[in-house]
Amino acid sequence: MFRPEDYDIPNADIAWCPGCGNFGIIRALKTALAQLNIPPQKVVIVSGIGQAAKMPQYVKAHMFNGLHGRSLPAAVAIKMVNPELVVIAESGDGCTYGEGGNHFIHTIRRNPDITNIVHNNQIYGLTKGQASPTTPRGQVTTLQIDGVYVDPFNPIAVAVALDASFVARTFSGYLDLTVEIFKQAIQHRGYALVDVFQPCVSFNKVNTYEWYRQNTYILPDSYDPTDRELAFRVASETGKFALGIIYKNPNKPIFEEQLIPYRNDKTPVALRGLEA
Amino acid sequence: MQPLEEVSVLISGAAGQGIQTVEQVLTAIVKDSDLYVFATKEYMSRVRGGNNSTTLRISCKPVYANIDRVDLLLVLNENAIERHRWRMTPSTIVLGEEKFVRDEPNHVVVEFSKLAESFGNKIYANSVAIGVLAGIMNLDVEAVSKNIERYFSGKSKQLVDANVSSALKGYEIGRSLGLKLELRKCEEVKGKRLLNGSLAVALGAVAGGCNFVSSYPMSPSTAVFTELAKLAREHGIIVEQAEDEIAAANMAIAAWYAGARGLVTTSGGGFALMCEAISLAGMIETPIVVHLGQRPGPATGLPTRTEQADLNLVLYAGHGEFPRVVYAPGSIEEAYELTARAFNVADKFQIPVFVLTDQYLLDSYYLVGELKSFPVERYIVKTDSNYRRYEVTEDGISPRGIPGYGEGLVRVDSDEHDEFGHITESALVRRTMVEKRLRKMKKIIEESVPPKFSGPDDYETLIVSWGSTYLIVEEALRLLNEPRIAHLHFSQVYPVPPVARTYFERARRTIFIEQNATGQFANLIKQTFCIDTSEKILKYDGFPYSVEQIVKAVREKLGV
Numbered sequence: 099m100f101r102p103e104d105y106d107i108p109n110a111d112i113a114w115c116p117g118c119g120n121f122g123i124i125r126a127l128k129t130a131l132a133q134l135n136i137p138p139q140k141v142v143i144v145s146g147i148g149q150a151a152k153m154p155q156y157v158k159a160h161m162f163n164g165l166h167g168r169s170l171p172a173a174v175a176i177k178m179v180n181p182e183l184v185v186i187a188e189s190g191d192g193c194t195y196g197e198g199g200n201h202f203i204h205t206i207r208r209n210p211d212i213t214n215i216v217h218n219n220q221i222y223g224l225t226k227g228q229a230s231p232t233t234p235r236g237q238v239t240t241l242q243i244d245g246v247y248v249d250p251f252n253p254i255a256v257a258v259a260l261d262a263s264f265v266a267r268t269f270s271g272y273l274d275l276t277v278e279i280f281k282q283a284i285q286h287r288g289y290a291l292v293d294v295f296q297p298c299v300s301f302n303k304v305n306t307y308e309w310y311r312q313n314t315y316i317l318p319d320s321y322d323p324t325d326r327e328l329a330f331r332v333a334s335e336t337g338k339f340a341l342g343i344i345y346k347n348p349n350k351p352i353f354e355e356q357l358i359p360y361r362n363d364k365t366p367v368a369l370r371g372l373e374a
Numbered sequence: 375m376q377p378l379e380e381v382s383v384l385i386s387g388a389a390g391q392g393i394q395t396v397e398q399v400l401t402a403i404v405k406d407s408d409l410y411v412f413a414t415k416e417y418m419s420r421v422r423g424g425n426n427s428t429t430l431r432i433s434c435k436p437v438y439a440n441i442d443r444v445d446l447l448l449v450l451n452e453n454a455i456e457r458h459r460w461r462m463t464p465s466t467i468v469l470g471e472e473k474f475v476r477d478e479p480n481h482v483v484v485e486f487s488k489l490a491e492s493f494g495n496k497i498y499a500n501s502v503a504i505g506v507l508a509g510i511m512n513l514d515v516e517a518v519s520k521n522i523e524r525y526f527s528g529k530s531k532q533l534v535d536a537n538v539s540s541a542l543k544g545y546e547i548g549r550s551l552g553l554k555l556e557l558r559k560c561e562e563v564k565g566k567r568l569l570n571g572s573l574a575v576a577l578g579a580v581a582g583g584c585n586f587v588s589s590y591p592m593s594p595s596t597a598v599f600t601e602l603a604k605l606a607r608e609h610g611i612i613v614e615q616a617e618d619e620i621a622a623a624n625m626a627i628a629a630w631y632a633g634a635r636g637l638v639t640t641s642g643g644g645f646a647l648m649c650e651a652i653s654l655a656g657m658i659e660t661p662i663v664v665h666l667g668q669r670p671g672p673a674t675g676l677p678t679r680t681e682q683a684d685l686n687l688v689l690y691a692g693h694g695e696f697p698r699v700v701y702a703p704g705s706i707e708e709a710y711e712l713t714a715r716a717f718n719v720a721d722k723f724q725i726p727v728f729v730l731t732d733q734y735l736l737d738s739y740y741l742v743g744e745l746k747s748f749p750v751e752r753y754i755v756k757t758d759s760n761y762r763r764y765e766v767t768e769d770g771i772s773p774r775g776i777p778g779y780g781e782g783l784v785r786v787d788s789d790e791h792d793e794f795g796h797i798t799e800s801a802l803v804r805r806t807m808v809e810k811r812l813r814k815m816k817k818i819i820e821e822s823v824p825p826k827f828s829g830p831d832d833y834e835t836l837i838v839s840w841g842s843t844y845l846i847v848e849e850a851l852r853l854l855n856e857p858r859i860a861h862l863h864f865s866q867v868y869p870v871p872p873v874a875r876t877y878f879e880r881a882r883r884t885i886f887i888e889q890n891a892t893g894q895f896a897n898l899i900k901q902t903f904c905i906d907t908s909e910k911i912l913k914y915d916g917f918p919y920s921v922e923q924i925v926k927a928v929r930e931k932l933g934v
Binding site: 107110138139140142144147152154155158159160161162163164165167168170171172173174175176178179180182183200201203204357358359363366367368369370371372373 | 618625626756
């Protein structure tokens with residue numbers, strides 16, 4: 099059995115601020131991988147650019163740290179050429195929903211069997227405090243000096259609207275919940291979105307640990323995530339944000355399984371012709 | 375009546391009228407009649423109306439290049455004649471329905487639609503036209519029925535039979551016209567196949583082991599994409615239409631990272647969106663092959679026309695400094711061979727490799743001999759647990775592993791990184807890695823494709839061309855038959871092969887022929903060899919050069 103420490107990168111020089119929500123996410127990810135007993139050699143973490151996108155630098159696994167906004171096309175391609183790999187696309191809210199918004203839409207349409215972890219701190223951290231697509235209306239930032247005057251992007255509602263096969267939200271302050279959701283997302287066959295609320299202790303003085311505790315609630319056990327209308331209602335709530343698995347459609351075809359080279363032969367395209 | 379060696383046929387009509395059908399079937403009939411054919415088309419960026427045309431050079435000798443001269447103009451709509459009048463000679467025969475051709479002195483009336491109607495249905499008009507043209511040139515009558523049948527295969531027997539019989543009746547009419555356009559048969563063309571640039575690039579990709587293509591449709595590069603889709607089942611290719619060119623390029627790079635051999639096919643505007651990804655490929659030392667079918671820009675430009683103005687774009691695409699290779703095939707055979715080679719070179723040196731074509735090359739057909747097969751060279755290593763993706767080596771090439779093949783971890787990073795791929799800001803590591811990446815250039819240059827030289831060794835004037843103009847210039851210089859002119863053609867434009875220097879040093883005069891407005895390749899040569907490259911023949915109207923135009927332009931330059 100693997101332990102969370104087995105995914106540590108020795109002597110990693112971590113670039114996150116003390117108290118950053120990213121620490122909770124990395125701990126949860128390593129714990130989830132260990133509990134699922136997935137060897138590092140089987141995992142590829144694909145990221146874009148930003149503080150969240152530094153995640154694979156600190157996790158012992160294969161790493162594709164690509165361009166800002168482009169984690170999803172890269173992750174989809176890796177899964178296409180080697181479906182045996184566990185592919186995790188991981189980046190921030192700016193990278194995934196802003197710069198990479200088009201890829202977010204079309205990756206959901208494809209439904210590849212990948213996990214998409216979005217560190218959502220509702221602010222731009224690495225560039226020091228501008229609004230992100232998820233910053234609420236009215237919040238004052240270093241750039242939006244009179245407050246944000248456009249509506250925030252609602253990734254959960256968009257994902258449900260696109261009939262994404264797995265849509266979840268968690269908060270980096272809740273380790274057990276996050277580990278459980280990560281495990282289910284990785285095990286889910288199909289595209290799995292996990293939006294993770296994460297405080298930015300340096301540049302977001304509004305959405306703090308305390309704020310997230312007060313403004314979220316965990317979905318009850320009785321909640322049925324296969325009910326799409328209910329999921330859409332939950333995704334559109336204006337009060338407290340729901341945490342948990344909000345929507346699931348397990349009956350969708352898996353993107354890479356439909357590709358021509360896999361119709362009669364399951365051998366990954368990448369490994370064909372290579373000596374075993 | 376003396377049969378001719380060559381006839382040039384221009385078919386001109388509106389978009390959607392079936393010119394492509396006539397072209398496709400007629401070229402096949404010509405081939406099966408043991409004649410050579412060169413075909414090229416020009417078309418407007420619209421689905422219906424306007425005026426499009428196809429030029430067919432049909433000959434008993436090999437023909438490979440575009441010409442202006444028209445011997446027989448088949449007119450299918452009203453504005454066809456005016457658009458092509460400049461290509462007509464006093465002996466050009468204008469063939470068509472009376473309402474289109476009656477004002478031309480040298481006209482021949484055939485009422486295609488009415489004839490088709492009398493044979494059963496107006497929709498057989500194209501088959502009638504094919505038959506008439508085949509009859510005029512005395513092509514093989516069995517080839518007519520065979521190819522009409524093949525074209526309509528899959529349709530009902532009644533429809534196939536009606537089209538065949540319409541074509542054969544058309545053939546008789548063509549024979550009976552008694553036009554002096556019968557062709558002599560002199561050489562065997564069996565064993566050759568009709569190929570256009572698009573299919574050549576696609577087959578080259580397959581020969582190079584391509585098993586992944588992600589792209590976004592854009593003229594004139596789309597046909598490479600669709601041809602690969604048709605080849606996908608047989609060759610196990612993943613074909614993905616991406617949401618945009620940015621996704622397409624990032625996918626192709628990640629596909630290589632994970633062990634596939636990926637291609638993107640695009641044009642200038644689409645490639646502009648891929649530039650950041652090219653820089654990523656440079657930094658993470660992951661191969662990518664880019665086919666860029668040029669069309670005139672800037673911006674949307676002339677979407678369906680031709681130009682060679684994206685050389686600078688591919689030379690300088692992507693921020694930062696990293697090695698690359700740019701091929702510019704001069705023929706359909708080279709389009710095949712260099713695309714195949716691009717995959718091996720990209721894999722070997724872990725760099726972006728470009729195949730720069732253009733609308734003219736992609737949309738032109740001629741008969742080619744047997745296509746060579748190439749060994750697919752794969753340079754993937756099985757990793758061990760101490761694997762370092764960016765191991766510093768003498769030639770700059772680090773053994774490339776892929777995830778899931780061996781015990782090692784394959785960690786690539788668009789940030790500057792150490793040997794393990796970990797992010798770093800160490801000045802020492804930065805210098806080491808910049809130098810390691812650029813060091814690959816030495817071997818890349820050693821493996822250059824040398825330029826092709828033709829003409830006398832004691833030349834005074836050196837004509838320099840690159841890319842798709844090769845065969846047009848070759849034919850023009852043969853026609854010119856001037857004893858002191860030679861031709862140097864580059865199908866690898868970057869890095870400029872060092873061997874080229876001596877050709878320039880031996881020339882008293884150097885004239886560059888390019889299909890752009892600024893002489894981009896001349897400027898690259900000037901920068902590389904510090905020589906005078908001020909004499910240029912340039913064209914930037916969106917239409918390809920012709921043999922006649924090159925002859926005229928070189929004559930004017932040389933005063934001969």
